[in-house]
Amino acid sequence: MFSTTNTRIAALVVVLFISTVVHASSGDRAIEFVRCVSSCTTQRCDEFEATKPLALQLTRWTCPDDCKYNCMHNITDHAVTDGRAIHQYYGKWPFWRYAGMQEPASVIFSLANLWAHLVGFKQVRRKLSDSHPMKKLYLLWSVCSMNAWLWSAIFHTRDTPITEKLDYFSAGLAILNALYYTVIRLFHLYQPARPKLTSGTSISKPLTLLFIGIYAAHIYYLTSGPRFDYTYNTIFNLTLGVLHNLLWTLYALPSGLSLLRSRFPGRPREYRPSFASKAGLFVALTTAATALEVFDFPPWGRVLDAHALWHAATAPIAYFWYQFLVQDALDQSWREPLLREHRT
Numbered sequence: 001m002f003s004t005t006n007t008r009i010a011a012l013v014v015v016l017f018i019s020t021v022v023h024a025s026s027g028d029r030a031i032e033f034v035r036c037v038s039s040c041t042t043q044r045c046d047e048f049e050a051t052k053p054l055a056l057q058l059t060r061w062t063c064p065d066d067c068k069y070n071c072m073h074n075i076t077d078h079a080v081t082d083g084r085a086i087h088q089y090y091g092k093w094p095f096w097r098y099a100g101m102q103e104p105a106s107v108i109f110s111l112a113n114l115w116a117h118l119v120g121f122k123q124v125r126r127k128l129s130d131s132h133p134m135k136k137l138y139l140l141w142s143v144c145s146m147n148a149w150l151w152s153a154i155f156h157t158r159d160t161p162i163t164e165k166l167d168y169f170s171a172g173l174a175i176l177n178a179l180y181y182t183v184i185r186l187f188h189l190y191q192p193a194r195p196k197l198t199s200g201t202s203i204s205k206p207l208t209l210l211f212i213g214i215y216a217a218h219i220y221y222l223t224s225g226p227r228f229d230y231t232y233n234t235i236f237n238l239t240l241g242v243l244h245n246l247l248w249t250l251y252a253l254p255s256g257l258s259l260l261r262s263r264f265p266g267r268p269r270e271y272r273p274s275f276a277s278k279a280g281l282f283v284a285l286t287t288a289a290t291a292l293e294v295f296d297f298p299p300w301g302r303v304l305d306a307h308a309l310w311h312a313a314t315a316p317i318a319y320f321w322y323q324f325l326v327q328d329a330l331d332q333s334w335r336e337p338l339l340r341e342h343r344t
């Protein structure tokens with residue numbers, strides 16, 4: 001009994017996987033869909049424009065958009081009853097819209113992430129003293145992240161070339177910022193607490209210019225080409241994410257294995273508070289969550305897909321990460337070297 005169920009589930013997973021690979025995004029090219037949309041736009045647009053609900057007006061649904069939406073669901077209905085594969089349309093699975101939102105689950109989870117970063121922002125602001133060298137960097141990253149999740153919510157509400165670009169550019173900025181504070185934190189490149197007492201050149205200025213340059217080049221490349229380079233954009237974000245995670249892995253590794261000379265200001269390599277392991281857990285959770293993106297499957301109930309689940313997973317991870325960042329920043333070691341510097 002159990003084994004047949006398991007076999008069936010396994011077969012289903014294999015079928016879903018194959019159908020994903022073979023039929024991805026072919027729905028909008030099917031003759032059935034093209035015919036449906038053209039007959040819909042010639043027959044129903046007057047009626048649609050005259051009776052457009054407020055939610056669809058606010059989210060700027062046009063008649064062709066609405067026809068594509070209805071045709072997509074009608075064809076998917078038939079596919080489901082006939083047991084045929086569900087197709088993607090314009091690179092996306094069929095989702096039920098809600099109040100004009102194309103992918104309500106992803107919108108809600110994006111807002112959950114926004115909320116997690118807002119809570120984190122307040123924690124950093126309240127718990128770190130203004131003289132802490134990491135405070136401004138964490139707050140800056142937090143603001144960039146909130147901006148990114150706001151645009152993610154907007155993009156999943158209505159997918160247009162503009163909302164898509166703003167979503168990608170904001171996400172790129174947040175990820176780059178995460179790598180920026182990570183490099184400054186782990187290689188101790190932050191400004192000392194009292195810049196007036198320790199004037200002179202700092203390595204953090206060229207580093208800042210480097211990161212600004214990378215971002216400018218990234219945006220320039222993505223906006224100057226004839227087409228948006230999705231592959232490059234994914235590789236860019238993935239590379240930054242992997243670097244970020246590798247650096248925090250170095251921080252989390254046992255002292256003997258870690259390549260970092262010192263985790264904390266003025267402390268030897270052996271100094272490793274037990275909360276350092278949390279960074280490793282974070283890396284593991286983030287990697288697992290990102291793996292969800294790879295297992296693309298048709299959405300359950302036309303509501304929940306892998307991408308939405310990924311957004312659902314990142315919200316608690318972000319909440320947890322702020323707690324770690326604050327704990328790391330409140331370690332005793334941050335106070336001692338600053339005091340020492342103050343005395344000399």
Ligand SMILES: *[C@@H]1O[C@H](CO)[C@@H](O)[C@H](O)[C@H]1NC(C)=O
Pocket residue numbers: 036040067070071074
């Ligand atoms: C979708 O199917 C319903 C029910 O069969 C039908 O009334 C409607 O006209 C179809 N919509 C489109 C856009 O073809």
